[in-house]
Amino acid sequence: GTMSVVKLEEWRQRIVKELDDTVAFWLKYSHDTTHGGFFTCLGRDGTVYDELKYVWLQGRQVWMYCRLYRTMERFRRPEILEAAKAGGAFLRRFARVSSGQWKCAFCLTRDGKAVKIQRTVFSECFYLLAMDELSRVTADEGMQLEAEQMMEQLIHWVRVDSSGLGRPQLPGDFPTNSMAVPMMLLCLVHQLSEGRGQEVAHKYSELTGWCVQQILQHVQRDGTAVLENVSLQGGELPGCLGRLQNPGHALEAGWFLLQLSAQQQDSELQRTAINKFVELPFQSGWDNGHGGLFYFLDVDGHCPTQLEWNMKLWWPHCEALIAFLMAYSQTKKPELLQRFSQVYEYTFNHFPDADSGEWFGYLTQEGKPALDLKGGPFKGFFHVPRCLYMCELMLDDLLANRD
Template identity: 60%
Template sequence: MSYKERLQTWRDRMSEELDRVMNFWIQHSHDEEYGGFFTCLSQNGDIYDDLKYIWLQGRQVWMYCHLYRKVSKFHKEEILNAAIKGGEFLLAHARPNTDSIKCAFVVTRDGQAVKVQRTIFSECFFIMAMDELWRTTKEDQYKEEARKTMDQIVYWVREDSSGLGRPELPGAAPVNAMAVPMMLLNLVDQLSEEDEEAAKKYEDLRKWSTERILQHIQRDGSAVLENVSDEGKELPGCLGRHQNPGHAMEAGWFLLRQAIAQSNHDLGRIAVEKFVLLPFLSGWDQEYGGLFSFQDVDGHCPTQLEWSMKLWWPHTEALIAFLLGYQATNDPQLLEHFQKVFDYAFSRFSDPKHGEWFGYLSREGKVALSIKGGPFKGCFHVPRCLYMCEEILSKLLAECDKT
């Protein structure tokens, strides 16, 4: 197969798969009565629980708006309406206390708070939803909600986290967990899209987040560690040795996106070498294929029970990372790695019978949980990956035609 034919084959597969995945969510997840989305869906789309996880609600609103806005075949009334009803559900019910920006982690079907976490992630996806809704509908209220919530979480992260309700304990030194600067960098990208004023406002935060991510390169550049000290040093014990290959690769394409936008070749090189190739080479299971969920940099057995299970989202992030890395560098080894992950993911995770992807395989690659959605899996990683890959492959194909 020629280079161009390979790109075409991949692009066509991504495009078909995106249709099937979105059909699954459109068909099964809309709550017509209360608004918002059911995400606890079984293999065939049956609802096995009606709890609403706020971060998954926010992610689905974001995904729907983004596709509506960017892809003509998804520019449909049905998609826009579901996104707006999801956004209105969030506005009405995400915050259990009307005096506070703090969001619930999970609410009942009709929006009563069940659980509040002492982290910032529900709020982050609330912002993603609101900003994307504003871009889609031009309703200023959504923009204001996004900006107000963003100011608050930046304050919690950079100034004073006491509002999150976490007790300060003498044995718990501040940790730079990679998820936090990753999330903030992603939000800066979101809020700054075609908005110079916002880009300027968040320029310092962009730099800070990028630097905080780069602090996770440890051991003389030989490993990315998930948690480092506030000063960027390795932490003791399991916490310090913890690795999450899929998460590192997601950070990799977040950084690559910065590098491409800023034509920053050094950053691009670091992103590919340290955040894409290193985690892939250490995290790919040589025996059974697939990416491990967790590793210990010294080779100890991780204490997380699912450490050797193969989860869907590290594979979607790897696909984006390799394709974006190839787009930035033209390094052919990245396309070979892409092929390997593509073959594994499309043969193991994708469900030809009912659409969408299984989320959780055993180490050996058998389906361990038959659910298509749950407390941690909604309409986000799979369609985001398929959409982004289709877009990058189309650009690469357009370049082929030019030459």
């Protein structure tokens, strides 16, 4: 109806402006023109308060810059491409800890010396995202090949033998299916196969099925809860670890599954994605008292042991915006647009910083900024622009194809 068109237009305008402002903020403050790569520890006004370079965030910023450059006309600007190339070069030169090895550091000094290595696969995943997207812009086949080789290594670590990650196998440490791992692999398959035709899709089809099945195993308690960690057999794990819920993460998994369901025209997967990974985490994760999504919850109502459990973080709200708008776009069910509106109101009333630009990342339960930084070890140029970018595209599409 007319009302919703007005709303869609209003949202779109704000989102376009926020995306432009966010890109401008990071272009202005985050570039290390001496060593390449990006400063991500940026204070409220953009001041660099720490020069460490976190590999997740380096890879994500390269990916996001290239994606904007490649797919949105107004961002096809030389300074964006140059920064992405310099970031890619920094990663290629320094992220992999020893030459010939695929293991990447988690954190580097400004000039690229390894500070810390995590015994997980995520630095490598974001390295891959950067390489594949950058290779699409530069047509660098060697770089694309490196992304594909990294994918083979990741699959080996996740599905065959994780001993190369350096984690000792301890008798009391049960192997766990952590939601992040199949989600991340599904995201990488999407990245590597997008626009590359049936052959590549076929190459990863078995892996895609495995990722979906691993993600769906997190639906527990007779379908009433999504749990962040389950056993390899898809059962519930004991204790806090087993009862942990991360609503923002479940919502992100939700739109990953929705994206796949559209590609595969799988209406059952679409229904499961919406019911179990969009509606359910929103229901359990929304704070009816103060608004916003909790960071962590315990499915049995115990208090989580994470000190930040009741804080409102920017990224779960980004994921919720994408998830509800995608669910609405696919189904046109008005209650899904209503939820988008609810999350939109909270998000745009609380996270953007009207004084200095960009978004606060970490609010108290009551919605007051608890940390005033714009970037840090885990907040970079990624969740905010990815959300705004995807929502802009979806709103464009809704407005172009309205009844």
